[in-house]
Amino acid sequence: MYTNKLLHYARGGVVVSACLGLLTTMVQSETLSLEQSLRRAESANLSLDALRERQAAAQQRIAGAAALPDPKVQYIYFGESVETRTGPQEAIYSMSQTVPWLQKLGTRKALASSDAQTWFYVHQQGLLALRRDVTTAYSEAVYQDEAMQSTEANLELIDDMRAIVEQRVRGGASLNALLRIELELERMRDQLDKYKQARFTKRTQLAALLSIEESNLGELATVPIVAAALPSAQSLQEALQIKNPELLALKQRTGSASQQANLSRLNRYPDFTFGIHYIQVGDNGSAAPDAGKDPWNVSVAVSLPIWPGKQRAAIQSAKAEQRSALQVYQNRLIQLKAALSATLASRVDSFRRTLRYQETLIPLAEQALGNSRSAYESDQLSVLELIDSERALLELKLNEARAVANVIQADAAINALTGTID
16 A cells, blocks of 8 residues: 555656656746847847848849830821822831940949948948847846846845844834834835836837737846957957948948949930831822832930039039048047947946956855844844845845946947947
């Protein structure tokens, strides 16, 4: 009998273990990592899809820019035929083709290619900005998670202390200690509510970047910071100038403005139109040897760009656009260099603070809290002093989590500025 019970419990244990294992697997599968978030955003973000389509549209315009204008077909019907020696002219059939001046088609194609390349860089800029925004929102949500967990743990500890203090108050101790604990509990509950609201806000922002609902986001995994040293500031500044897609797009627009100026100069030269015409002639009974035969002819027409004011205005406008694009590029280069320098300084400071919290401040605070608890248990320390020790450790842990999030966000911003995709 005992054997049967043992087997029964064993089978039950196997079933429970299997269920727990399945549940654990399900929970783990619902955990969303930063890398998964980035992949999801790259494939599902609608703004990035729009930029991708704009790039594809610009690429398709290249072939059209290099093509000749559409030919023209013309039909003329004589309501009253024109009598000629060979017979009455009844209708005229014409076809013509305009051919632009020598280099115009090549310049238009180069201009369209430059525009397509610009949209390629704009798409890359959007991709890097999306990765930066996803990383920022993700790390902020993780920080709020950690802040909530630390605050909740501290709330439980203080709540346990309240029960002890209540017993002492009932035994005749001062009521002030209990009031201070109640005040601390309410203060921490208020702080916890703030963290919950901030967490929901950041999760909503992250879900929007991933094109999903916040309820489908799942749990977020902790993001470890990269301890490897960054390249030198000089090399990162050089990478900014060479690889930053926003600067590359602005530089490409400068080239497009130059191509537009060249096209405006070429518009001072004429275009040619070649045509062939066929005349339908009726029979008038004439005895002429070519009577009733349908004549045909060819024609050449030349456009006359005789209004120099219009051409000069177009050229000056294109040159002004070129100068404007160059100035925008130079101004943006200065701004991005300053942003990179500030981000690097922030990253170095946040990483240094992270190490200080992890290696020095938090261990000291934990040791001090342990001593405070021992002193409190032996009535050598008041409950208020113990609460101060708990609060000091909590603040240090929150500051450490904040510094870690700042490092992760700074790395994402540096990657976006230098055109780097990990």
